[in-house]
Amino acid sequence: MTGSFPSQHHGELYILAGVTASGKSNAALEWACSNDAEILSCDSISFYKGMDIGSAKPTFEERKRVPHYGIDLFEVRDPCDVGRYAEYAQRKVGEIISRGCKVLVVGGSGFYLQSFFSSMVDQVEIEDSVREQVDDLFNSLGLVGLLQRLRSLNPDGLGELDVLNPRRVIRALERCLASGKNLATLKQEFDSLPKSFPNFKKKVLWLNREDSDLVQRIEERTRKMLERGLLDETRTLLKLGLAFNPAASSSIGYREAVSCLQGNVPECELNQLINASTRKLVSKQRKWFRKHLGEKSHLVLNHGQELEGTDLL
Incomplete structure (x- = not known):
């Protein structure tokens, strides 16, 4: 698309x-x-x-x-x-x-x-294996587990991400895992599209x-x-x-x-x-x-x- x-x-x-x-x-x-x-x-x-x-x-x-x-x-x-x-x-x-x-x-x-x-849309392709990994994490540890993993990938912070919204956190973690990039870099790339x-x-x-x-x-x-x-x-x-x-x-x-x-x-x-x-x-x-x-x-x-x-x- x-x-x-x-x-x-x-x-x-x-x-x-x-x-x-x-x-x-x-x-x-x-x-x-x-x-x-x-x-x-x-x-x-x-x-x-x-x-x-x-x-x-x-x-x-x-x-x-x-x-x-x-x-x-x-x-x-x-x-x-x-x-x-x-x-x-x-x-x-x-x-x-x-x-x-x-x-x-x-x-x-x-x-x-x-x-x-x-x-x-952004240009990040999310493989099924990544979605399953994030879903499993959410089902086992909930929002707390998602945020812990996401923060480990973004030591400089999560920017304006709504950390109380599971959908936003799931989407952010999927994209970080799929791309190997942090949220700040992904935002810069998205804004340039x-x-x-x-x-x-x-x-x-x-x-x-x-x-x-x-x-x-x-x-x-x-x-x-x-x-x-x-x-x-x-x-x-x-x-x-x-x-x-x-x-x-x-x-x-x-x-x-x-x-x-x-x-x-x-x-x-x-x-x-x-x-x-x-x-x-x-x-x-x-x-x-x-x-x-x-x-x-x-x-x-x-x-x-x-x-x-x-x-x-």
Whole structure:
């Protein structure tokens, strides 16, 4: 796969990002309906079949109103990485453009959103033996074991790596082992690669809300997830191999539900734990969006405000 988008495609990419519970999904649906657009999801959990309640996927009725892509791509035991998503996104953008429609990218997963701005994928090939080695280490020693091994390969530090995110740590360790290089060198090489979608003008907006408003919306979101059967959904996903997918099993909502089902967390505390984890995620999202998308594309919504389709981008 090449590092940039095929030169025959050009135009505009509309990108609507936003912190969790900001209202971006509804805003995206209304904008797409008003602007002859199709939606490409950039949510790292919506990729997986069966992870419906915890990811707040669009309903089938909403998908009938506007075509959605990037949803239900993989079985839950089949981990997706940014390279696989980037290849999929590259293909889908071309298909949507060829139909004469606009492309609206929607999501809150900064790691995957970045694939629309920087190089699609790095040049490191990961052999199956390396993946198995890292998986075995994670299964036997957990995140602590991964970090110990990764730090031994990077004595000068791990840079900006999110060391609490198993998916990021796994990806970093795989690339260090496969390439024989440290993270600093790999980052330098990655930054020098051709940028993705070079012929596309990108129109970006990221949504935010005041803390008091967002706290209420997060609590309402969590309440609905639990009422709709998050625990039962998680129980089914575990039977389908959720535990073999570190990124999916550690995602907010499912991580806490797994702990509850394993007897580590009382069900009466589940709501509170998910709310707390979601607030921490929002803090990380804000930092990423400010750094990578900037303040010019930042919109803070008032309490109770919902955007209409004509208000965006």
